[in-house]
Structure formats: C-alpha cells, structure tokens
Amino acid sequence: MEEPLPRGGMIRKLWISESDLYRDHLLRLDPESRRSRFSGGVSEQFLRDYAELAFGIDSIIHGFFVDGTLRGAAELRTISAAVKREGEAAFSIEKPWQSHGVGSMLLERTLLAARNRGLKFLHMICLAENQRMQQLARKYDAELSFDFGSVVGEVTAPRPTLISLMREIVADGHGFATAMFDVQARLLAG
Numbered sequence: 199m200e201e202p203l204p205r206g207g208m209i210r211k212l213w214i215s216e217s218d219l220y221r222d223h224l225l226r227l228d229p230e231s232r233r234s235r236f237s238g239g240v241s242e243q244f245l246r247d248y249a250e251l252a253f254g255i256d257s258i259i260h261g262f263f264v265d266g267t268l269r270g271a272a273e274l275r276t277i278s279a280a281v282k283r284e285g286e287a288a289f290s291i292e293k294p295w296q297s298h299g300v301g302s303m304l305l306e307r308t309l310l311a312a313r314n315r316g317l318k319f320l321h322m323i324c325l326a327e328n329q330r331m332q333q334l335a336r337k338y339d340a341e342l343s344f345d346f347g348s349v350v351g352e353v354t355a356p357r358p359t360l361i362s363l364m365r366e367i368v369a370d371g372h373g374f375a376t377a378m379f380d381v382q383a384r385l386l387a388g
C-alpha cells in the first residue's frame with residue numbers, strides 16, 4: 199500500500215551518528231505535535247537528552263527527509279529483553295508535512311522492520327484524543343484494541359518472509375549480505 203511521498207521527500211533509516219538531526223527535528227515540532235508525540239508537555243532539554251538516548255541497540259529510526267533535512271521520524275524499539283515479541287512505535291512529523299501520507303509511509307516501513315524482527319505486538323503510545331494516529335494505525339496490518347490512551351496493534355504476519363526481508367533490503371539500498379547478516383543476528387538474538 200505504498201503512497202507517493204511529498205515532492206523532494208525520501209525515507210531512510212537514521213544512523214547512530216545522526217542523533218543531532220533527530221534532536222533538531224524534535225526541537226522543530228510545534229507545541230501541539232510535541233505534546234502529541236510525547237503524550238504531554240516536555241522541555242527542550244528533555245528533547246535534547248531524548249534524542250541522544252534514542253539510538254539504542256534495540257531501536258530503529260526511519261527518517262523522512264526533504265532536501266536533506268529531517269522532517270519526520272518513526273521510532274521502533276523492542277520493549278525489553280524479557281518480552282521479546284513486543285515493540286513500541288512512535289511517530290513525529292513536522293506540521294507542514296502532516297496529512298500528506300508521510301505517517302502512512304513511515305508506518306509501512308516500521309511494520310516491515312517489526313515483522314522482520316519477529317515482533318508480534320506494537321504498542322503505539324499516543325493520547326486517547328489523537329484521532330489521526332489511531333486512524334493511521336487502523337489503516338495497516340494491525341488489529342487494534344484501545345487501552346488507557348495507548349494503541350496496541352498486533353502485527354498480523356509476525357514471521358518474516360523472504361519477500362518482506364527483500365522489501366526492507368531494497369528499501370534500505372543495503373548490500374544483500376550485510377543486510378541478511380543484520381537480520382539473522384537479530385533473529386538469533388530473539
């Protein structure tokens with residue numbers, strides 16, 4: 199269900215060395231989007247610290263770039279080593295690029311990465327009144343139930359398939375061997 203991105207836009211994974219880009223993107227969010235993203239008001243210092251810590255070993259961040267500037271991001275992380283098949287996803291898109299299908303594209307890429315890592319449940323932390331995020335989640339492979347303002351989506355095809363692995367590799371533009379090694383290492387670790 200791929201939709202065209204806004205003109206000049208592209209999506210790719212962020213590198214661990216790109217936490218500055220992520221920080222600057224989070225700092226550019228307008229107050230309402232910032233509140234929606236973090237389920238409440240947070241300070242600039244919080245965002246600076248958050249961006250630095252966001253690139254953990256269990257996290258994958260897809261970025262939406264326009265002319266080289268990060269304008270949107272989707273974080274995927276495994277919740278804890280004890281709950282291997284559960285992940286958490288969160289999205290942030292700067293205001294001028296909202297409602298242009300970017301969230302949908304980022305969610306597609308996030309679901310693909312989740313499936314390829316054997317994740318079965320995705321928690322999408324959002325405020326109960328965040329209709330747009332819930333509408334977005336409903337569109338995709340997830341069956342959803344609502345609980346205390348957060349959306350829990352079940353990834354319907356928890357096993358990675360060769361096609362889903364290939365789609366992610368092609369989307370990343372990685373060498374096949376490197377990408378397969380990465381995926382296998384993650385699966386073995388799981």
Ligand SMILES: CC(C)(COP(=O)(O)OP(=O)(O)OC[C@H]1O[C@@H](n2cnc3c(N)ncnc32)[C@H](O)[C@@H]1OP(=O)(O)O)[C@@H](O)C(=O)NCCC(=O)NCCS
Pocket residue numbers: 230231232234235236287288289290291292295296297298299300301302303322323324325328329330331333334337
């Ligand atoms: C929530 C968010 C990620 C959605 O991304 P987006 O690019 O704006 O969404 P899309 O354009 O892909 O639209 C997704 C769906 O939401 C619906 N939608 C779009 N704009 C909407 C609006 N203003 N109000 C209600 N629903 C809306 C659309 O119906 C669309 O579904 P459709 O394609 O079936 O019509 C983005 O708006 C955002 O970053 N908001 C601020 C932070 C946030 O709320 N994060 C979520 C919590 S982690």
